[in-house]
Amino acid sequence: MTNSEMITDWFRKYSDDVFNFLIYYTGQRDVEDIVQEVFIKALRKVDTFNDQSSPKTWLFSIARNLAVDEIRKQTREKEKVVRMKVMMDRKPLETPEQVYQLSETNKEIYRGIGYLKRSYQEVLILRGIQELTVNETAQVLKWNKNRVKVTYHRALKALEKKLGGLVNE
Structure with a gap:
C-alpha cells in the first residue's frame, strides 16, 4: 500500500x-x-x-x-x-x-468545559468526548499516563463544580 x-x-x-x-x-x-x-x-x-x-x-x-x-x-x-x-x-x-446541534445538557457541559483551564479542556475532550484510552491521550498530549489520569480526574471534578452536579464520573 x-x-x-x-x-x-x-x-x-x-x-x-x-x-x-x-x-x-x-x-x-x-x-x-x-x-x-x-x-x-x-x-x-x-x-x-x-x-x-x-x-x-x-x-x-x-x-x-x-x-x-x-x-x-x-x-x-x-x-x-x-x-x-x-x-x-x-x-x-x-x-x-x-454551539450547534447539542442537547441542552451537552450545551451546558460544553460551556462548562470552555471555562476550564486548557489542560483540563484537552483531557476532557480526548478522554471524555473522543473516548481515547489513557495511553492514546498521553501520546496526543505528550504526557505520561499518570498525569492523564490525575488531570482527567481533576478536570471532571472542576467541571462538576462548575456545572453544579450535572456531571458524574
Missing part, C-alpha cells in the same frame, strides 16, 4: 473523529480547513509515523498542534482588532459563541 493510499484509508476511517475533535477543541464549527491540513501534513510526514501509536492517535496529535497554531493566530488577530478599537475609543468586539 502506498503512502497516498494509506492516508486515503485513514481519511475514510478517521476524518469524522478528527473533525469532531477539532470542533470541541477550537469551539468552532468551521474546522474543515484544519481537517484538510491534518491529512495533508500526515501525507507529508507519513514516513515519520511509527507503529508505536495508532494512526488515529497520531492524527489527533497533528490536529491538536494545528489547532493550537490556529488559536494562537486568531488570538493575535483579535488582540490587534481590540487594540485598534480601543484606540478608536470604541468598545471591544464581542464574538458570540455558537
